[in-house]
Amino acid sequence: MWRYVEISVFYFKPNIIDPFIIISYDYLKNQKKINLTEIRFFKSESDILEYIRINKFEMSNHKDDKERSILLQLENAINDYLTGIIIDLFEEMKSMDVLLDLRNKFKTDFSQKVINSLIKIRPGESTTYSDIAKKINSKAYRAVGSVLRNNPLPLIIPCHRVIKQNGKLGGFMGQMDEDWGTNLKRSLLKIEGNIISK
């Protein structure tokens, strides 16, 4: 039994940080909720438009009122988080009509454990790849990085709070050039008041 899922996108320029944010989602009309698919960062608006074109995403102007209001709430929540007004974005999502559908995003036993362990790390705190592995009784610290690399919901799933054992920040947003990703990671930690970020 298939449900036809049409992925829509919504993007905006957040305050505080440089990159644009694009959110892909599908709107569940019957539940009047938004099911998040992915959050990505782009350096420019033209990069986003290119991305939308290539993936043939829907940029409908005729959004349901409810859909529109959830998106606005989401944008506000992210901005509030980036300015330090909202502390915990993951918690905040629970009070909104937003579904994360983590079961579907992290299908393997290992990746689910990684994520479950990760979301216990509070804002302002940090942990390491190897610590996460230890907590789930595994030695696969390298594979922890692989899971986080594929995190489709950065910011909300706080993979930026995971850094290297040696105190360096480690990667962020795999596909982009590393300085850019690392700087963004540092900004996020800083916003949360993490002492690591100085």
Place this chain on the structure above:
DNA sequence: TTTGAGCCGTGAT
């Protein structure tokens, strides 16, 4: 501080 070998789950094929 840099290098190199070991590690182990993923995603692509």
Place this chain on the structure above:
DNA sequence: ATCACGGCTCAAA
């Protein structure tokens, strides 16, 4: 079923 590939670590140089 493979297999190459990392958001990593540790030790050695």
